[in-house]
Amino acid sequence: MAHVDSLPEDATPELAEDFETFEDILGFVPNSLLTMQRKPAVVEGFQALTEAVMEEADEVDPGFKRLAAHMSSHAAGCQYCEAHSLIAADLNGVSQEKIDTLWDYRESDLYTEKERAGLDFALAAGQVPNEVDEEIMAAMREHWTDDEIVELLAAISLYGFLNRWNDTMATELENVPREVGERVLSDRGWDGGEHVPDED
Numbered sequence: 001m002a003h004v005d006s007l008p009e010d011a012t013p014e015l016a017e018d019f020e021t022f023e024d025i026l027g028f029v030p031n032s033l034l035t036m037q038r039k040p041a042v043v044e045g046f047q048a049l050t051e052a053v054m055e056e057a058d059e060v061d062p063g064f065k066r067l068a069a070h071m072s073s074h075a076a077g078c079q080y081c082e083a084h085s086l087i088a089a090d091l092n093g094v095s096q097e098k099i100d101t102l103w104d105y106r107e108s109d110l111y112t113e114k115e116r117a118g119l120d121f122a123l124a125a126g127q128v129p130n131e132v133d134e135e136i137m138a139a140m141r142e143h144w145t146d147d148e149i150v151e152l153l154a155a156i157s158l159y160g161f162l163n164r165w166n167d168t169m170a171t172e173l174e175n176v177p178r179e180v181g182e183r184v185l186s187d188r189g190w191d192g193g194e195h196v197p198d199e200d
Helices: 013-026 031-036 040-056 062-076 079-091 096-100 113-125 134-143 146-169 175-188
Strands: none
Touching: 013 031, 013 040, 013 079, 031 040, 031 146, 040 062, 040 146, 062 079, 062 113, 062 146, 079 096, 079 146, 079 175, 113 134, 113 146
16 A cells, blocks of 8 residues: 555646656556655656656667666666566567566577666666676776766666655556566566555
């Protein structure tokens, strides 16, 4: 059960455009934002940051940014964001086959050396304490420019905010990402955790 109830989508009319942006991105308005709207300026700031990091910054493939967000969310332990990031990856052009084999990225022919380095970076960046070290950065510099590294880390950091928010709030997972989590992640121990209410 969520620690703070979400509000109805129409509870804060001035956020209609912000919510529409997320509806366009995901196909629904996340419960995290419906709780966040208790402080409308936070939603507006988050929407602006999301747009800057995920839409306007354009050197790193948008789908890959979502895969990196998934890895960092896994490292942080946020099952809500693990599922959400896979929905967003699909909506940003990542093939289902690539999503299904994400956790085999080190061996899969579907992933390039550049992507492998980026996903290793994301996993390390999502750890607490942070595990990005010189070896990981050396691998990144073989394949990524400094500008790309900054953009990729911005995506990882954006999800870092969401990881803290959703795990602290025990945000209830919506049906669509829940179904994706059950289909793609359950064999890795994913069960939705505190984000899936008890059925009894």
